Amino acid sequence: MRIASFTLWLFVLGTAFILGAGLYEALVVVPFWSADAPASLAEGNPLLKVPIRSGQVFWPFFTPALGVIALLALVTGFGTPSRHFVWRLAATGLLLIVSIVTLVYFRPTIIRMVIYHGAGRTPEALREQASRWVALNWVRVLAVAASLAMGVRALLLPLQ
Numbered sequence: 001m002r003i004a005s006f007t008l009w010l011f012v013l014g015t016a017f018i019l020g021a022g023l024y025e026a027l028v029v030v031p032f033w034s035a036d037a038p039a040s041l042a043e044g045n046p047l048l049k050v051p052i053r054s055g056q057v058f059w060p061f062f063t064p065a066l067g068v069i070a071l072l073a074l075v076t077g078f079g080t081p082s083r084h085f086v087w088r089l090a091a092t093g094l095l096l097i098v099s100i101v102t103l104v105y106f107r108p109t110i111i112r113m114v115i116y117h118g119a120g121r122t123p124e125a126l127r128e129q130a131s132r133w134v135a136l137n138w139v140r141v142l143a144v145a146a147s148l149a150m151g152v153r154a155l156l157l158p159l160q
Helices: 002-034 046-057 059-075 082-115 123-156
Strands: none
Touching: 002 046, 002 059, 002 082, 002 123, 046 059, 046 082, 059 082, 082 123
16 A cells, blocks of 8 residues: 555645646746737747747656656555545546646647747637637646645545
């Protein structure tokens, strides 16, 4: 049971870290490029260096790493009491879904918008896409917060 406890703690700490990074990004970084799209996404905007840097250095490593940790926390939860396992399954399952959606939708979309400056989209389409991305990003942040809350709940339940 020590490995099950360790992986759950690692999951909760990693999820808290990602939640903090996601909130920082949503409140501080995203407004740099989303507030005045498509003009704010134009090539030469020096404020784009911040989201480009975080997108190249932070998220490509931490999103998959936390996905692996979530998978480990899920797998090591088998054999724990059912009440505990339900919370662990909900927490890790939700975070795995968020990780997949991040890699399939959020990452490619923001690369097209920020690094490739809209990838040839019309200004109206780009403005709409930026607005949709921002709204869905808040859903993602809330899902990570819910995952963290469920992980903490699982920590509070006995493993035996």
